[in-house]
Amino acid sequence: xELTGAEIFVRCLRDEGVEYLFGYPGGAVxxxxxxxxxxxxxxxxxxxxxxxxxxxxxxxxxxxxxxxxVLVTSGPGATNAVTGIATAYMDSIPLVVFTGQVMTxxxxxxxxxxxxxxxxxxxxxxxxxxxxxxxxxxxxxxKAFHVATTGRPGPVVVxxxxxxxxxxxxxxxxxxxxxxxxxxxxxxxxxxxxxxxxVLAQAKRPMVYAGGGVVLGNAATELTELVRWLGAPCTNTxxxxxxxxxxxxxxxxxxxxxxxxxxxxxxxxxxxxLAVGARFDDRVTGDLDKFCPNARIIHIDxxxxxxxxxxxxxxxxxxEAGLVMREMLAALKGAGVRLDEAALKAWWHKIDAxxxxxxxxxDRANTEVIKPQFVLETLYRLTGGDAFITSDVGxxxxxxxxxxxxxxxxxxxxxxxxxxMGFGLPAAIGVQLAHPDATVACVTGxxxxxxxxxxxxxxxxxxxxxxxxxxxxxxxxxxxQWQEFxxxxxxxxxxxxxxxxxxxxxxxxxxxxxxxxxxxxxxxxLKEALGQRGRLVFLDFITDQTENVYPMIAAGAGHHxxxxxxxxxxx
Amino acid sequence: xxxxxxILLENEAGALSRVxxxxxxxxxxxxxxxxxxxxxxxxxxxxxxxxxxEGVVDQIRKQxxxxxxVVKLVDLTDNERIEREMLLIKVAAEGEERDEIxxxxxIFRGRIIDVxxxxxxxxxxGDGGKIDAFISVLQPRRILEVVRSGVIGIARxxxxxxxxxx
Numbered sequence: 001x002e003l004t005g006a007e008i009f010v011r012c013l014r015d016e017g018v019e020y021l022f023g024y025p026g027g028a029v030x031x032x033x034x035x036x037x038x039x040x041x042x043x044x045x046x047x048x049x050x051x052x053x054x055x056x057x058x059x060x061x062x063x064x065x066x067x068x069x070v071l072v073t074s075g076p077g078a079t080n081a082v083t084g085i086a087t088a089y090m091d092s093i094p095l096v097v098f099t100g101q102v103m104t105x106x107x108x109x110x111x112x113x114x115x116x117x118x119x120x121x122x123x124x125x126x127x128x129x130x131x132x133x134x135x136x137x138x139x140x141x142x143k144a145f146h147v148a149t150t151g152r153p154g155p156v157v158v159x160x161x162x163x164x165x166x167x168x169x170x171x172x173x174x175x176x177x178x179x180x181x182x183x184x185x186x187x188x189x190x191x192x193x194x195x196x197x198x199v200l201a202q203a204k205r206p207m208v209y210a211g212g213g214v215v216l217g218n219a220a221t222e223l224t225e226l227v228r229w230l231g232a233p234c235t236n237t238x239x240x241x242x243x244x245x246x247x248x249x250x251x252x253x254x255x256x257x258x259x260x261x262x263x264x265x266x267x268x269x270x271x272x273x274l275a276v277g278a279r280f281d282d283r284v285t286g287d288l289d290k291f292c293p294n295a296r297i298i299h300i301d302x303x304x305x306x307x308x309x310x311x312x313x314x315x316x317x318x319x320e321a322g323l324v325m326r327e328m329l330a331a332l333k334g335a336g337v338r339l340d341e342a343a344l345k346a347w348w349h350k351i352d353a354x355x356x357x358x359x360x361x362x363d364r365a366n367t368e369v370i371k372p373q374f375v376l377e378t379l380y381r382l383t384g385g386d387a388f389i390t391s392d393v394g395x396x397x398x399x400x401x402x403x404x405x406x407x408x409x410x411x412x413x414x415x416x417x418x419x420x421m422g423f424g425l426p427a428a429i430g431v432q433l434a435h436p437d438a439t440v441a442c443v444t445g446x447x448x449x450x451x452x453x454x455x456x457x458x459x460x461x462x463x464x465x466x467x468x469x470x471x472x473x474x475x476x477x478x479x480x481q482w483q484e485f486x487x488x489x490x491x492x493x494x495x496x497x498x499x500x501x502x503x504x505x506x507x508x509x510x511x512x513x514x515x516x517x518x519x520x521x522x523x524x525x526l527k528e529a530l531g532q533r534g535r536l537v538f539l540d541f542i543t544d545q546t547e548n549v550y551p552m553i554a555a556g557a558g559h560h561x562x563x564x565x566x567x568x569x570x571x
Numbered sequence: 572x573x574x575x576x577x578i579l580l581e582n583e584a585g586a587l588s589r590v591x592x593x594x595x596x597x598x599x600x601x602x603x604x605x606x607x608x609x610x611x612x613x614x615x616x617x618x619x620x621x622x623x624x625e626g627v628v629d630q631i632r633k634q635x636x637x638x639x640x641v642v643k644l645v646d647l648t649d650n651e652r653i654e655r656e657m658l659l660i661k662v663a664a665e666g667e668e669r670d671e672i673x674x675x676x677x678i679f680r681g682r683i684i685d686v687x688x689x690x691x692x693x694x695x696x697g698d699g700g701k702i703d704a705f706i707s708v709l710q711p712r713r714i715l716e717v718v719r720s721g722v723i724g725i726a727r728x729x730x731x732x733x734x735x736x737x
Contacts, residue, residue: 126639
């Protein structure tokens with residue numbers, strides 16, 4: 001029996017095991033929407049803007065490890081999705097994004113709602129395909145899922161002209177999605193692993209620096225075992241939070257621009273650095289000339305292009321983080337050596353002294369104005385550290401990363417690489433759909449939340465009981481902070497005049513809203529919101545306008561040149 | 572340092588733009604780039620000449636290899652190799668100059684492929700240095716037009732750039 005392209009599209013999604021499709025209809029995808037209407041296996045989630053579709057699919061992917069799937073129409077549907085695609089690309093998130101396209105014979109004629117989606121998305125996808133014949137559709141879709149989810153994951157775009165979805169052919173789910181030109185590496189080179197193990201075993205001041213690759217590669221267990229066997233301090237990047245349990249005494253916190261004093265000083269003084277699934281991003285390394293000046297560096301990564309890109313390392317191991325770390329631990333155990341205990345003890349003594357600086361301290365005694373850190377500490381305490389936290393971008397993101405202690409991977413959902421304001425709310429939609437019984441909180445600010453506020457409507461449609469934690473300081477906080485430090489407090493266009501009444505706004509979307517402006521009301525409000533299993537509660541916390549994120553390494557400085565809150569001066 | 576990189580690429584629409592886009596997005600140099608289908612119609616062979624520090628060229632190779640359309644990449648710089656470029660040059664040729672230009676063309680093993688009363692069009696192949704030298708000897712005359720193909724290259728001996736070669 002022959003099926004139309006639209007029917008094949010839906011059958012392929014079903015055979016790939018796709019649970020949710022995040023999308024928005026339009027002319028070029030109407031055949032597909034008609035096919036979706038006639039079935040119930042693939043559930044379509046209607047967003048209010050295509051950017052939201054991509055972020056929601058992204059949140060679904062980050063929290064489950066499964067690919068997020070998006071369907072948008074041609075032209076503006078595709079361009080609206082681009083920010084979401086680029087966000088996923090920068091953080092290596094597996095997405096498959098289907099864009100409608102005008103009819104094949106109209107391509108290139110500047111037809112209504114035509115854009116060159118392949119050309120526009122090319123620099124921010126792992127790969128993209130255009131379907132030119134309905135007989136290729138099933139295989140291309142299969143390849144798209146294969147490429148998106150294997151190796152270093154990433155978004156894949158499939159552009160489908162409208163006439164292809166009407167043409168008919170027979171359907172067989174293709175068994176083999178492999179491409180001759182795409183063969184991701186899995187196992188690390190055993191010789192390099194043995195060499196790395198030998199270097200690690202000799203370390204006197206070891207440090208483990210783990211990034212998002214450990215989360216994406218489902219290697220948190222292997223990382224935890226290895227770190228505990230070594231007895232070494234472990235730091236996580238912004239993307240790696242949860243890869244190693246934050247409540248473990250070996251964890252020294254996040255590193256980088258707003259990382260902890262102990263993590264950054266540990267980086268600066270370590271003699272062997274094991275980097276796993278991390279890419280030496282500029283926000284992590286600071287000044288490369290001052291980066292880990294005393295360390296022999298071992299780098300495990302699945303992407304050969306990440307090796308020796310920003311930092312020259314001594315031993316590079318290309319492979320899946322979990323497999324490589326398992327082999328490394330076996331090699332260490334097999335060699336029958338342990339790290340020098342006295343040296344390790346002296347190292348921890350140093351680290352504990354750095355810890356004693358309490359770099360995340362803030363004014364807890366303040367009873368007049370809400371400190372944003374206090375809100376996040378309370379959120380952590382009330383949820384037992386077990387919630388899914390999505391975040392937007394800015395000060396609140398850094399505070400959430402600092403104050404919410406993630407013990408499990410895939411709980412911390414934020415736009416790290418691209419830094420996309422507007423990510424948090426739609427991402428939370430994807431997370432809550434994937435985990436209907438879990439507590440999902442979106443930590444945001446009054447500037448970020450307005451970039452995708454329309455998705456409150458989607459939350460209503462699908463009854464998603466999110467908790468929105470809006471840290472409202474009436475400023476684009478991180479912009480304000482930089483202007484205070486580096487532009488002599490000239491707050492150019494970072495003050496948000498004419499803010500909406502978020503309580504009324506939430507209510508108009510059919511949700512509950514609460515405004516909280518006193519520290520002693522914070523806990524009750526959070527309890528109230530988290531207890532509401534049936535509905536979304538928008539908590540509008542009126543916070544201290546002058547609070548800054550500390551510690552801070554100014555751009556271009558080294559890890560040892562941190563500024564703590566007590567310094568109160570910078571640059 | 573100058574590098575000459577051979578790439579086997581899926582012969583698909585958009586594959587060339589992925590390579591060109593990579594170079595512009597990451598700020599790499601392209602000195603020349605040639606591409607055409609091979610004996611296997613599903614594959615194109617690209618020869619790319621670039622330059623940069625060893626670190627940059629290492630990244631160029633890795634980023635190119637990462638492109639899903641790239642089937643095989645070999646940096647020919649490391650091998651004994653043959654490089655060729657083709658030149659089509661139209662030069663004013665009048666009076667006694669006609670004989671002299673013909674002689675120069677013969678010395679360089681060029682071929683005059685089109686003739687008018689006032690001009691020759693000469694075809695010449697060779698490595699970049701030879702092409703440069705020929706243009707420079709013609710420079711004192713009136714060069715009407717120059718077309719260069721960009722470099723193609725192949726390794727000497729039995730080394731081949733094939734999809735399944737190691």
